[in-house]
Amino acid sequence: MSQAQYHLTTAGENALMLYFDQRIDPAISALVQQACQLIRAELTDDIIDLLPSYASVLVIYNPFTTDHYQVQAQLRHCLKQLQTGSHTQGKRVELPVYYSEQSGPDLTLIANSKGISIDEVIQRHQAISYRVYAIGFAPGFAYLGEVDPLLQMPRLATPRAKVPRGAVAIADRQTAVYPAASPGGWNLIGLCPVAMFNPNASPVMPVAVGDEVRFVAIDKNEFLRLGGELPEPELPGNKP
């Protein structure tokens, strides 16, 4: 274990950015989580919000109770406790997925462009346990990584106007479940019946940053039994 390297910079009138080495890495993600805990304990009520991501934390503070220089000094002070190598382990979460050409209209596209079968795409997607690196973009949207290099796919050239709720998707080496119907440019491979964001449930989300997620294939009947809904009308084909 050693002192972790970081870089502090201004973001805005009441915001600072804490940057770690800019790469997707479970060790960096663990530092981000550790930093969030230290910052919360140090700044307490002066914090308006903390936004952790892959390799950074946006610290938003109350400009009427503290200031830029005070916050910088406090961050440098509390981050002295930051240690590399201390792995925080989140909870393990299994998410069921109904993989099929009907529920995952880009499965064929991925299989064809990689020269493998659809079954192999499905099998490889389930073979890895993914870390939740960040939550954002939309409520409940969890960025999971990293996908098998063979399944790495660029975003669609033209995003779909509507991606259904529960769509399981791949972009680059990230995978995610769309928590709500929205426009989107990721490649769709299946549908997950579990609500990724339910304002009336506790907890609101089944996953948090740092958790380990595994996808498990289910069939259509099981998908429907678990409350999944097939999008109407049918999803368009492979064309973006």
Place this chain on the structure above:
Amino acid sequence: MTGFTVISPGVLSLLQDNGRLGQAALGLTTGGPMDAPSAAWANRLLGNPPNTTLVECSVGGLQLQANINSYIAVTGAVLNVSINGKAAEQWTVHKVQQGDVIELGMVSQGLRAYLAVAGGFNITAQFGSSATVLREKIGGLNGNKLQPNDLLPCQAVNSLPTYQLPGAHRPRFNNIITLRLVEGYQVDSFSNTERQRFYLNSYTVTSQADRMGYKLSGSAIQCQQSQLLSEGICYGAVQIPPDGQPIVLLNDRQTLGGYPKIGAVLSLDCALLAQAPAGTRVYFTPISPQHAHNALCLAKVYTDAIAGQLVSV
């Protein structure tokens, strides 16, 4: 239930409080009034606490009917306000009686008007706030914009001083605005030439401007960095996508994004931008973090001082 009934919501009317803070870890954006200083005045004139729920009416056209006695104030963009067809001055507390119809015309300057009521609208908070964010379907009444026949619940108020904000203290909406920018984020990845270009040229507000952000058009700015890991976006952040045209990210912004940012516009100036229609000319000028801090604190002191000298009309 007592309150105000929506006869017509106008172009876009949303219930807002100061915004949903501290929920970014769930991916929830902040929402809140786009012109926060004007919204704060509507509440302040009525003696409401700062985080009281009011209506933000964009572009105009809101019509409400009171089913109780109360007091209202309309601030923000310039538009005609009438109570039962009789003109009512903005930035002024007016008594309304059961059955009265309040009408907001279309904006003539600025874009967003704020209608607050004595005691505020009683809206159930979601994640600690009543702020409506349409994209998230969170806040307000079922996450929706106001609809005809909606009831905006509030309590009757029978006595209140009818304060007015003197004209000299009301904001002016110009067609050329200067936005103070705190440099930050990837600012070091923009060359001196690009930064000069950014500050010396004017930009124009485009029609791609909404509660999420304002896309500007003008001299394209290039950043030496094009791909970033997604990172947190603060209010007012100025994002420079590959086409080099700046986007100022506002209340309903995405919480994370991967485009380079040159810094963030001072909140006081974001409020001016939020009132700017397409075609408005925009200049950026850099401001240090300490000047930004001073500007915020001075604005607060100034506002508190004026609030302490209000007189009833």
